[in-house]
Structure formats: structure tokens, C-alpha cells
Amino acid sequence: xxxxxxxxxxxxxxxxxxxxxxxxxxxxxxxxxxxxxxxxxxxxxxxxxxxxxxxxxxxxxxxxxxxxxxxxxxxxxxxxxxxxxxxxxxxxxxxxxxxxxxxxxxxxxxxxxxxxxxxxxxxxxxxxxxxxxxxxxxxxxxxxxxxxxxxxxxxxxxxxxxxxxxxxxxxxxxxxxxxxxxxxxxxxxxxxxxx
Numbered sequence: 001x002x003x004x005x006x007x008x009x010x011x012x013x014x015x016x017x018x019x020x021x022x023x024x025x026x027x028x029x030x031x032x033x034x035x036x037x038x039x040x041x042x043x044x045x046x047x048x049x050x051x052x053x054x055x056x057x058x059x060x061x062x063x064x065x066x067x068x069x070x071x072x073x074x075x076x077x078x079x080x081x082x083x084x085x086x087x088x089x090x091x092x093x094x095x096x097x098x099x100x101x102x103x104x105x106x107x108x109x110x111x112x113x114x115x116x117x118x119x120x121x122x123x124x125x126x127x128x129x130x131x132x133x134x135x136x137x138x139x140x141x142x143x144x145x146x147x148x149x150x151x152x153x154x155x156x157x158x159x160x161x162x163x164x165x166x167x168x169x170x171x172x173x174x175x176x177x178x179x180x181x182x183x184x185x186x187x188x189x190x191x192x193x194x195x
Contacts, residue, residue: 020057030190038180051076068106149193
């Protein structure tokens with residue numbers, strides 16, 4: 001029993017030592033959550049979510065120890081067309097009344113080479129959670145003119161909206177679907193180290 005208690009204390013102590021303590025706050029004025037999706041086969045619709053929060057902790061300058069999550073408010077979707085946005089909020093698509101947020105909980109931020117990274121985590125949307133891996137570019141750290149330490153990150157990749165039950169569509173007379181199945185994500189985050 002004594003050995004078990006000692007082992008437990010060692011594991012607990014190690015997890016405390018390894019816990020990240022440096023908090024990074026999102027500079028929302030220099031950050032964005034965007035997407036594109038095919039429209040009628042021949043073009044794309046571009047949109048964004050305007051209300052989002054990122055929580056990041058990382059002690060290492062390369063961010064490979066990062067602990068992070070993001071919450072996006074579905075009602076903030078913006079495709080520059082109010083009627084389309086209302087339709088996207090309806091139960092044909094996101095069903096914002098019942099599923100008001102999209103959440104991403106990071107599992108791993110790994111360096112591939114140089115500034116190229118991979119981001120892996122659980123994406124929850126429309127009541128469905130899937131593990132996804134996205135490409136990323138980490139642009140490193142700088143000191144701004146006001147003495148703040150900043151980090152820049154770009155994340156992009158593709159998800160299949162059908163995997164999350166977002167299957168509304170219509171078949172075109174000439175063939176093909178009105179709305180693409182693949183959603184291309186484009187996320188930019190500028191972070192400021194908390195003092």
C-alpha cells in the first residue's frame with residue numbers, strides 16, 4: 001500500500017510540474033474563423049464566424065506543449081447574405097437553437113518541419129464529435145512596440161459536413177449538388193502572452 005501511495009504522489013507531482021502555466025490571450029481584432037464551400041459546382045461561397053473564443057496555454061517557444069480549445073457561436077455565422085445566414089442557423093443546417101456552439105478541444109500540436117505543424121483535436125458540431133487533423137503554420141514569437149510577446153498561427157484543412165449530420169442539399173438539373181459536401185476551413189489566430 002505504501003508503494004502505491006508513493007507511486008501516486010510521484011505521478012501527481014509529475015503532472016503538476018508538466019502543467020503549462022503561460023496563458024495566451026486572443027487578439028480578436030487580428031484573428032478570424034473563416035470557411036469556403038462549393039456552390040452549384042462552379043463557384044464558392046465564403047463565410048466566417050464573428051464570435052469566437054480561443055483558450056491557449058503554452059510554455060515552450062515552439063508551442064509543441066500547447067493546451068488549447070476553441071468555442072465558436074453558431075449564430076454569429078456571416079456569409080454577407082442575411083437570408084442565407086438565417087437558413088444556415090435553422091434546423092436545415094446548424095440548428096443553432098439546439099446546438100448553439102461549435103467546439104474544438106486540442107489534443108496535439110506537433111511540428112512537422114520548420115514552421116509547418118499539424119493540429120489534432122476533437123471537433124464537436126451539431127451534436128457530433130469527430131477527431132480531426134488540420135494543417136498549421138506557426139510563425140513564431142515577436143515583441144510588439146508595446147512590449148507584448150505575440151504569437152501568430154494559421155490553421156487550415158477540410159471537413160466533411162455530412163459527418164456532422166449537416167446533409168441538407170438539392171440536386172441541380174444538369175447534375176451535381178447545389179452545396180458542396182466538403183468545407184474548407186481557414187483560421188488565423190494572433191495571440192498575446194498574458195502578463
